[in-house]
Amino acid sequence: MKKLISTLLFVLVCLTGQSQNEKVWNEVVAGHANTPYVKVTKVALFEDRTEMSMHIDFVAGQWIRIAANTFLQADGKQFPVKEATVLTLGEQYTMPADTLDFVLTFEPVPQNVRSIDLVEPGGWIVPNIRNAGLLPEGIANTYWRDVTTGDWLIGFAPKHVIYKNKVYDIASQANKKDTYTLALDNGTTIQVGKMKKGQRTIAVGNGKPATCSPITTASLPDYPSKDMRTGFVDNGYRTDDTVTIIGWLKDMPDAVRQQNHEFSIDIENILTNKQETTYAKMDSLGRFTFKMPLFNTSEVFIDWGRSYVNAFLEPGKTYFFLSDFVTGQKLWMGDDVRVQNEILTHPRSRAEAQVPYDQKDVDLIAYWAKCDSARLLQKAHLAALQQSSPTLSQRYIDYIGDYYRMLQGRNMMQARFHAKDYIVPQEYMDYVGREFWQKAPKPYTLYRDFITMNNDFLGQIATTKGADNLPDIFKRFEKEGKVKLTAEESRALEGFLEKVKEVNAEVAAAKSEEEQKKIIEAFNNSEMVTTLNALIKKNADVLNTLGYQQVLDIVDSLGCDRPLRDIVLAQRMLQTIDGLRQPLDPGVLAFAEENIQLPGAIGAVKSLNDKYLAIQQRDISKSPSLKTADELANMSDGEKILRKIIEPYKGKIILLDIWGTWCGPCKEALSHSQEEYERLKDYDLVYLYLCNRSSDESWKNTIKEYNILGDNVVHYNLPADQQSAIEHFLNVNSFPTYKLIDRDGTILEVNADPRNLERLAGLLENMK
Helix, strand or coil: CHHHHHHHHHHHHHHHHHHHCEEEECCEECCCCCCCCEEEEEEEEECCCEEEEEEEECCCCCEECCCCCCEEEECCEEEEEEEECCCCCCCCEECCCCEEEEEEEECCCCCCCCCEEEECCCCCEEEEEEECCCCCCCCCCEEEEECCCCCEEEEECCCEEEECCEEEEEEEEEEECCEEEEEECCCCEEEECCCECCEEEEEECCCCCEEEEECCCCCCCCCCCCCCCCCCCCCCCCCCCEEEEEEEEECCCHHHHHHCCEEEEEEEECCCCEEEEEEEECCCCCEEEEEEECCCCEEEEECCCCCCEEEEECCCCEEEEEEECCCCCEEEEECCCHHHHHHHHCCCCCCCCCCCCCCCCECHHHHHHHHHHHHHHHHHHHHHHHHHCCCCCHHHHHHHHHHHHHHHHHHHHHHHHHEHHHCCCHHHHHHHHHHHHCCCCCCCCCCHHHHHHHHHHHHHHHHHHCCCCHHHHHHHHHHCCCCCCCHHHHHHHHHHHHHHHHHHHHHHHCCCHHHHHHHHHHHHCCHHHHHHHHHHHHCHHHHHCHHHHHHHHHHHHCCCCHHHHHHHHHHHHHHHHHHHCCCCCHHHHHHHHHHCCCHHHHHHHHHHHHHHHHHHHCCCCCCCCECCCHHHCCCCCHHHHHHHHHHHHCCCEEEEEEECCCCHHHHHHHCCHHHHHHHCHHHCEEEEEEECCCCHHHHHHHHHHCCCCCCCEEEECCCHHHHHHHHHHCCCCCCCEEEEECCCCCEECCCCCCCCHHHHHHHHHHCC
């Protein structure tokens, strides 16, 4: 018995000794890394080594490499890497999945260090890695939460204080035995009590002292009590509503600041289906404040490419956003920011079933099952989170749950572009409509994925529905009282479809092309067609609304509510104006005013329409920049046509831009033309623009909109066959296409894309 007790005591001593020789940071926080893909999850400090657990979020199939000279830096000393699990140091490793976990082992770092830097020379740098449980020394560069409410109450920098959505200068500060008295530049005094059991009392002005704890984690810890509120602000979709964002990108490294001197917020415009970016100038310390329009509560992407924060903003509110680059902390202060903080603390599950962009002939039924499985994993993740963090707000739970729902709807509808022959089974569409489209949370701007899903879902229905035939269209118009048919017009419509069948049969049976032409010509000159052409011309305004009426028919058949109905119709009209670069016909505008009740939606249509009405009235017909195709008449060879066009500019460098008014990227590039002209003004360029498949009015309006005119600017809108011949000669297969032609007329095989102005300027510099 004594021997057994002795053995147990020996084991206990050994285990105790092992515990004393190991120090583990299980919850790790770090400063701003130079890559968003790498995260340190655990640090174990042994006497003979230091182990650092790593997590990478990257792309399956892509490779990574950890340099063999990677090291840790602490207290001014370096500790080289010794080995790695999973991968081999210094060698490429292909990601088997979108995530990877492994451990790096280094020479031993002293166990009493407060922070460590991970450095891969020429690669990753993760600074200020530290134990989240470590209490701060003093108050400089610390942030404090009210332990009663759980909100971020105040932050202290060496010369500033963050409080109630503002950054104040510290006029003076007195320290005495771990207590602090700060006088702010506005006369307010702040009293900070001594640290006791990890807490301090903080009193601002004459306010009651609040008991506060330091925020040592990367974001705000869980709130102390449950919030059972539901729903999000819905202002009815107003174009005059705004949100105020104040913030501080604190202690931003110069290299990071050089990437972008402005703070940005990206938002998807539900009316235009375009991402819009709002910018705010930052001062020398990285502080900013601005007010931006907000149509309704919307998902936003904040300072993407640097801070990488995804959240939502509600109209009428004021927010303060902090991103501290030294501590790596991100925090929200302001009006009702609990859910925003919870999203930072508890990011969404990465489980998702996406179709690879290059995959074709996807079995949609099988993909549907994969999507359902992925959402089950997402639901399980959310359920587990509710167990581990029982005070999570109901709004967070609802927001994340519906995010997963909208994500699946988006992915399932995007998959239609990968289906064989673009055929989507009806049961697939029924499921998307029932589970996602009809259950979309409101307001409809709350999730970007709904906007994408909605467009794809309605687009697919329109594709399968097909167009009505001419007789049915006019029968419907007559029934609705939009047209009044004469007896002759009714007879012509009644016999039209049968006559078309007869003519098609005659054309098919014809023995020569000449005979076919005679049959078609006779039909086109017949009394029936003449009557119908006159009918169409007489009712052009009504016919121009047909496509929009079909959109309304689709959404009405689905039980769409009024706000979304108005939004969808406004979307289609704005797309028409933007695509054609010209105003709506008066009849179509009247149709819009009759059918769109939502002030924000009809206001957007009228605003864009007025813009192009004004552009249309500007006369540029006498501009020497606009060329006709008269001198190219009867030419059909693409090379010869192009040589004829550039003949007057021999001895000059020509930048050729092949574009179209229907091409979004083309117009985006053209919107920067003035910047391009200014940057390249020293190179004596001729800008030659050849427009593809665009009406004369749209062509001219685009030129006027972006002021693409000048002594060295040349525009052609050639007949379709001549434009196609040039494109065939140049092997054009995407738009826009740019070509550089030297002074001798040689077409150079170089990347002449002016969207990278510095690279293009370098090419031109070499051609001087």
